[in-house]
Amino acid sequence: MKAFRDPRATAKKSLGQHFLNDSHILHKIAELARPPEGSGLIEVGPGTGNLTARLLALFADDAPAPMCAIERDERMIELIAERFHGRVPVISGDAAVMDWQALLAQPQMGPRPVVVGNLPYYAAMHILFAVAQAPKPPFRMVFMLQREVADRLVALPSTPAYGQISVKLQLICDIKLALKVGPGAFSPPPKVDSAVVVLTPLAAPRFEAAPSAQFSRIVSAGFAQRRKTVVNSLLSTLPLQSAEIQKALAELGLDPRIRGEALTLKQWAVLSLLLDGLLRQK
């Protein structure tokens, strides 16, 4: 498939526009994003539509495709309408603040929708969390991300890349790094390496933990000051006493001087339950 050229398609840096031109990678992403029979697809940031074309090809071309896209750039919305003759409805707006609950519940999306996109890197984490933390998340997410962010998503405890996004997302999703992608696959090439990540939301959190918003608050606090002990980091934003947190760590059999990055996902889950109990008493 030849890349689509249009003078309106000049990349806007401020919107993180790096158009994917590598045919092999476009094909692979579309295959990873193939939704289960009877379900649909939502594409984030279709841009000029190179990935959109591959996604559309996953569906029979006689029926209306169970697909829609979300795009922030009005020029691109116009391009997509022309290129696909209105077959892919585009919703104008910022994917980081969309009502994902409503988008995923559209009837044509079926029971197990997939969300896919070569994300704009400036907003990638916000978009990822908005989708993954929807009350009823999609069946699967396939996202092109900055390589460094992808590494953080799959990082294991006590490694440099392990942090709050690893813990928050690994609790609720199965995460796989599917494909490493160099800058040359894009036009214009980004300054960083990229990777395609597949996230599969779990039916229930991997370990029993504090309710989602509270878990996020506790993990954010625990990693807020990476150079400090987890006790001091938690104390800097949560209304708790040092002795209370130390007691919770002792219940987990952990050293009071441990740092947040040394706690496993399961330990974060149990700690969140204990701290949530304390916070509720305040």
Ligand code: SAH
């Ligand atoms: N999928 C295309 C374009 C990727 S570039 C391709 O692979 O060629 C990222 C795209 O996301 C751009 O089209 C950009 O306009 C769009 N975008 C930027 N910020 C956005 C946001 N907050 N919400 C939705 N789309 C956004």
